Amino acid sequence: MAKTGRGNEKNMSGVSRREMLKIMGAGAIGTLFPGAGHGQSSGSFSTSGGDGLIFLVGDGMPLGVIKGMHQVRTRVYGEKGTNFYSKMKAPYSMVGYMSTESLSSIVTDSAPASVTWSTGVKTLNRVMASLPDGRPLKTIMELVKEQGYACGLVTTTRVTHATPAAWITHQLNRDNEDAIALDYLKFKPEVLMGGGSRFFDPLRRKDGKDLFKGFSNEGYDVVRERADLLNPEIGSSKKSLLGIFTSSHISYYLDRLNQAELGKKQPTLPEMTRVALQKLSKNPKGFILQVEAGRIDHANHSNDAWAAILDTCELDLTLAVIDEYLKANPKTIVIVTSDHGTSGWGINGTGPEYNDSIEALKKYQPIKASFEVIKTRLKKEMALAEIKDVFEYFTTFRITDEEASMIQAAMQPDYRPFHGDYVFQPDAVMGKILAHSLYDKRKGMMEGPALIRRGNVGFTSTNHTGEDQILLSYGYKANQLGLNRHVDNTYLFTAMCKFFGIQHQNPTMTEEEAKPFIKTASLEEWRRHMELHIA
Numbered sequence: 063m064a065k066t067g068r069g070n071e072k073n074m075s076g077v078s079r080r081e082m083l084k085i086m087g088a089g090a091i092g093t094l095f096p097g098a099g100h101g102q103s104s105g106s107f108s109t110s111g112g113d114g115l116i117f118l119v120g121d122g123m124p125l126g127v128i129k130g131m132h133q134v135r136t137r138v139y140g141e142k143g144t145n146f147y148s149k150m151k152a153p154y155s156m157v158g159y160m161s162t163e164s165l166s167s168i169v170t171d172s173a174p175a176s177v178t179w180s181t182g183v184k185t186l187n188r189v190m191a192s193l194p195d196g197r198p199l200k201t202i203m204e205l206v207k208e209q210g211y212a213c214g215l216v217t218t219t220r221v222t223h224a225t226p227a228a229w230i231t232h233q234l235n236r237d238n239e240d241a242i243a244l245d246y247l248k249f250k251p252e253v254l255m256g257g258g259s260r261f262f263d264p265l266r267r268k269d270g271k272d273l274f275k276g277f278s279n280e281g282y283d284v285v286r287e288r289a290d291l292l293n294p295e296i297g298s299s300k301k302s303l304l305g306i307f308t309s310s311h312i313s314y315y316l317d318r319l320n321q322a323e324l325g326k327k328q329p330t331l332p333e334m335t336r337v338a339l340q341k342l343s344k345n346p347k348g349f350i351l352q353v354e355a356g357r358i359d360h361a362n363h364s365n366d367a368w369a370a371i372l373d374t375c376e377l378d379l380t381l382a383v384i385d386e387y388l389k390a391n392p393k394t395i396v397i398v399t400s401d402h403g404t405s406g407w408g409i410n411g412t413g414p415e416y417n418d419s420i421e422a423l424k425k426y427q428p429i430k431a432s433f434e435v436i437k438t439r440l441k442k443e444m445a446l447a448e449i450k451d452v453f454e455y456f457t458t459f460r461i462t463d464e465e466a467s468m469i470q471a472a473m474q475p476d477y478r479p480f481h482g483d484y485v486f487q488p489d490a491v492m493g494k495i496l497a498h499s500l501y502d503k504r505k506g507m508m509e510g511p512a513l514i515r516r517g518n519v520g521f522t523s524t525n526h527t528g529e530d531q532i533l534l535s536y537g538y539k540a541n542q543l544g545l546n547r548h549v550d551n552t553y554l555f556t557a558m559c560k561f562f563g564i565q566h567q568n569p570t571m572t573e574e575e576a577k578p579f580i581k582t583a584s585l586e587e588w589r590r591h592m593e594l595h596i597a
């Protein structure tokens with residue numbers, strides 16, 4: 063992450079190149095990636111005796127967004143490389159692919175996807191560590207806890223969200239987050255960190271229970287602010303840790319970087335991971351830790367390319383913290399993967415012969431806020447001129463009246479561009495507008511320069527997608543687990559059991575046996591689920 067150095071060369075007028083670029087409105091080229099120092103500040107790692115398994119998930123992180131992140135870090139911010147790519151290229155790494163189907167669908171939801179990892183069994187969409195008929199499935203965390211290992215879950219979503227929760231809870235509906243928080247209190251993971259205070263707070267829970275007090279009574283350190291988490295006493299304390307930093311999900315990394323008050327209150331994923339590893343490694347036997355960059359998925363559901371890229375950058379920075387841990391603790395394996403694709407992420411070729419593609423990707427860089435934040439400023443009653451001003455303020459792009467009217471229409475509650483299909487709006491329209499470039503088309507050929515040039519990330523929908531996902535592993539015993547090939551998602555449970563020397567077989571059901579248990583949501587229920595899921 064070194065500076066390119068070129069930025070400080072003085073030209074003949076005595077103005078540095080960087081100052082020149084700033085004047086020209088291209089100030090970020092050659093500057094350091096804004097979050098490069100995150101996670102490096104709160105203490106180093108000592109060597110522990112136990113075996114560790116770190117399972118790093120980018121939720122809804124298809125290869126497209128990983129590559130987009132790599133292009134942005136190297137070509138927009140001028141860095142030498144990314145942690146993700148250097149790990150994928152390392153001779154000691156195992157690289158494979160994983161299929162992601164659930165028992166009810168070739169396109170999985172996060173709940174059964176995480177259940178395949180935690181139990182080795184496929185179940186229905188929305189169901190947590192249980193078979194469709196309600197029989198509970200034993201999870202990897204339950205199995206290793208019995209053997210004396212420590213357990214940790216760290217996420218940028220609500221901690222009660224599907225990916226972390228499916229390693230603990232047997233609830234039949236992932237949206238039952240009040241009950242999931244209680245299941246955590248029963249299970250007592252040594253580390254639990256992320257967002258979602260609304261499911262712990264007596265004023266917000268339906269049963270009025272105070273789970274912060276509940277955890278504290280069980281001997282936990284409870285932290286609610288970044289500064290308290292970074293207090294060295296928390297990392298060195300022998301107590302278990304509950305860290306809940308926001309009411310719902312932790313803000314997008316893009317928004318934490320741009321709004322000082324968010325960045326001050328909410329820790330980064332690398333920071334949470336560092337403290338989690340400091341604490342879990344105190345267990346002499348070892349530990350299992352799931353770390354989730356959980357909102358890449360949300361940004362992709364929103365067709366918000368820049369928020370997705372920056373949350374993937376945060377995962378990349380987390381890999382650096384994990385690497386530092388591995389240097390002091392070589393008896394640790396790291397598995398990095400994603401549970402499913404989201405919205406068919408792709409960098410579209412742009413301009414004549416596609417030669418403007420990197421220029422178009424660079425156009426996302428000045429964007430100052432996620433769609434989540436932009437939407438708090440857009441109102442469905444707004445005039446076109448106001449919509450144009452808000453959009454320009456956050457994205458720098460001056461859109462046309464026609465484009466502003468598309469956003470205005472997409473904000474109306476009865477908006478139905480495609481009959482019967484649910485598309486998350488106005489997000490999808492904004493994503494499309496930001497991915498728009500226009501070229502002169504003479505003689506049927508595209509000619510540059512661009513008349514309008516914005517970004518170029520295209521999305522197929524606002525839904526999950528069914529493509530295979532990357533599977534990267536390295537570290538202790540990594541070459542003994544059979545992860546260097548194409549595997550089914552259920553195989554990861556087998557691999558983790560193998561790592562810990564555990565033998566366990568959960569019961570299974572066939573697709574045919576599961577059919578009577580499949581529930582179909584109405585369009586309205588689906589809309590409510592999506593809003594609860596993302597916001």
Ligand SMILES: [Zn+2]
Nearest residue numbers: 121122172401
């Ligand atoms: Zn997911």
